[in-house]
Amino acid sequence: MDPPPSERCRASPSSETATVTTTDTRSVPAVRMGPVTAEKLREHNSLFSSLLKEYAYFVEDDMVTGTIPPELTGTYYRNGPGLQIDNPRYRRHTFDGDGMILSLSFKDGRAYFRNRFVRTEGFVKEQAAGRPLFRNSFTRGSADGSLFFNPFDLSFKNVANTGVLSWAGQLYALWEGGLPYRMDPVTLETRGESRMGGALRGNTFGAHYRVTAERDGSRRWVAFSAASGFGGASITFYEFAEDGRMLHETAHPLEGVSMAFVHDMLVSEHYYIIVLGPVEFDGAKFLTSYMLSQCSIAECLVYQGDKPARVVLVPRPGRPSGKVLAPRVLETQPCFVFHHLNAFEAERPGAPAVGGGGPAEPLVVVDTVAWDSVSFSVNQYTYGPEYYNGGSRSHMVRLVCDPAAGTVASHRLLRRTVEFPVADPRVVGRPHSLAWAGCDMVDHPLHWGPNQGIVRLAIDERLGLRPAAAGGGKAAADARVLSSPEGTAEGVAADVWFAGERCFVGEPQFVPRPGSTAEGDGWLLAAVHNAETQRGEVVILDAQDLSAGPVATIRLPHRLPAGLHGSWDAAYTGPADGDEVPRWQELGTIRPL
Structure with missing residues (x-):
């Protein structure tokens, strides 16, 4: 299912058909990327299913197409809802699935795979019972579909299914509605819920x-x-040292916010940064639809498109510069943000160099994925092809925040829809010139689709920081992005890899090349769901040349359910040389619920 080398897919703004150009001498047929059909949606939704086995095995040579780079050393971790509750009596949103961590360890051109479920307290009890016992954020009515429903019981199961990070000798499975779960970074065995040493x-x-x-x-x-x-809403930021000690804790009230839905955050040299979308708790919906088991508690969060989004800047303590800055709340156009790319601070155009009498408060640049709107009623059971016809689209945008003036300028970077953006981890909080994200392959001003590719964006670091050129302002600039042949803003160049007609791509993970300090020098790892084979794949791409195709594709002998977020650790966690380890192990079988 891999595209030929050097394949580049680009859609004309006036057409729903992607054209393919190539420098390869082989004949490459045109790829039809029209509006999403019911069949495409069925194939995409086959991703939202369970993996009921836990494995540990060496990736054999016949599972690999291409060559795993021998200098790629370390472990890719990924978390996601590996166990879905999809009994017709009480089928759940995929976000309520139980967390499953996979690790893929690389060394000397070889790989070793493991996957284990996070054995949270709720998971263990439900596995023993063989049926759902606990509700969650997206549960409608009772946990088991019965009429016995206590709408005021808002104690939800910690599903530990969203993020993962190896830190200070522990592996943490993360979910924003509960505490972290500690796991062994090698065996993936669950060690228990954690308060981070009491922090x-x-x-x-x-x-x-x-x-x-x-x-x-x-x-x-x-x-x-x-x-x-x-008592209102608030947000607390933490900074942990490499040995696990908490260095800073900063609490900040969120004034005028009834329900704080914050999924992601950013950091710059002097600020913690969040973007608050105009989402409010609908009390009337709670007292009617929720109480009657017709919606979940999450569905009581309603997007208010007539109200602005807010960028909240909270000063970081103990910075080396010694600057003392004030918190700022800046309004911008309505949008909702799940995932950010990166943020950095920049001098104002024409300002003196740092230390030369420049302004006390720098500009703050936020690159993020902004959704036009959001509905928490949308899930794998409630939407059809019409969802991908206009409606709520996700755009890569640059927000240039001026704390002193209290203003935010928004710049759209790309026509095609994107999600799961990543930057080179070596530039976190500092200026960046490159970005990668999962993307649709429709690339049309109106129609869009699920992630079937990965896009690399080369971005002029000063984009949005220079005085605006004449030409009609933001609306005209956005229109130029939508109608341009390249589908990008001025100062942005895109390169796209297409996974295949029946393949769906998860979050890319950037891995720096050992010994290199150049931004973007490394690889991208991404999990792919192949709807034709109903099995999972992991691709390794040259991060600087996506359209050349994967340098290696690992075809797993089983499915990979929908994943959410991953991380990379430079430590190899596979079997050591000389260890007597079976080449294939089934570690356990999980009960369907």
């Missing part, structure tokens, strides 16, 4: 985070938790 006083911890490189060469895990209650 966490609340009962939630964000699934997203940023790992920064400090000036002294050390790394920091920057994380957050959000809380809502009768």
